[in-house]
Amino acid sequence: MAVLEPVPAPARLTQPHAAVKAMQSHSQPMGVAKAVQARALRLVQALVLATQRHGHVSKIGPTHGAPQKHRRRSAAPHFTITTQGQTCDFLVLQEQERTDHTASEKELAEAKRYSWVTIPRFDYSPADRLRIILSGGQPHRASEWADTAARSLEDQLAEIVQEVGLRGEAAERKRLADLEAARQQRLRWEASMKQTKIDYQASGCRPGAYVTCAITVLAIRQNVRQTSVTSVEFASRHRP
Structure with a gap:
């Protein structure tokens, strides 16, 4: 010591x-x-x-x-x-x-x-x-x-x-680790949102089934219990 x-x-x-x-x-x-x-x-x-x-x-x-x-x-x-x-x-x-x-x-x-x-x-x-x-x-x-x-x-x-x-x-x-964890989580979220939109467009889902299909793909990809984006918000942000 x-x-x-x-x-x-x-x-x-x-x-x-x-x-x-x-x-x-x-x-x-x-x-x-x-x-x-x-x-x-x-x-x-x-x-x-x-x-x-x-x-x-x-x-x-x-x-x-x-x-x-x-x-x-x-x-x-x-x-x-x-x-x-x-x-x-x-x-x-x-x-x-x-x-x-x-x-x-x-x-x-x-x-x-x-x-x-x-x-x-x-x-x-x-x-x-x-x-x-x-x-x-x-x-x-x-x-x-x-x-x-x-x-x-x-x-x-x-x-x-x-x-x-x-x-x-x-x-x-701990403060710096929490900031880095939040940054990594945000990056994963943004990547998942981007990939989900690509997967939806390639999936051939019916237009009326867009929200269900997209949210299901996103939930599976992230393996989370819930998302902070509602289906309405998701559809309004990412509808082609």
Whole structure:
């Protein structure tokens, strides 16, 4: 694997990107705790500036706070980066610490009194660790990056930038392939229409049977379920 050029995260936000500046205007940007807000914004700043140097465009997304727990990975993005027509959605999430729950006397009493009361097994509290989730486009190397004991997110920014570029390149390849497929389909259609007219003229079909004969020959030749040209249109375009 090629060595990636490091993407440095700024020590301070002196000239924030427009998307980052819009995030700063909210009371709790991306829904992360105050203790990690500045770092989260610096990580976003590093990503948008690095991808901007490659010609990509970044915008703030519709989600401003923390997504609901059941939609942590599928919520609308905090910000987007668009490359070669492919929009990549980003969420920045604060990890949670899980500890064993110690039941209170009140919880024990309610659980004893009511059969439907369930005492939780764990307690959750915000951690200092962050996670970045990318969605949209064709995944290549990864879709999530998180702080770990071995590597911080700062050390993984280059991989995220690379993934954005790879998804943009894949989108461009697909766009060009779709254009070529459409061109080839159009050429086949035009050739079939031309040959069908020749076959009709040589077939000796009765004038009244022109439409049925021509459409039948065309359908057999193309081996398609249906055509986009009606019998009336076909007859009006190709009647000798």
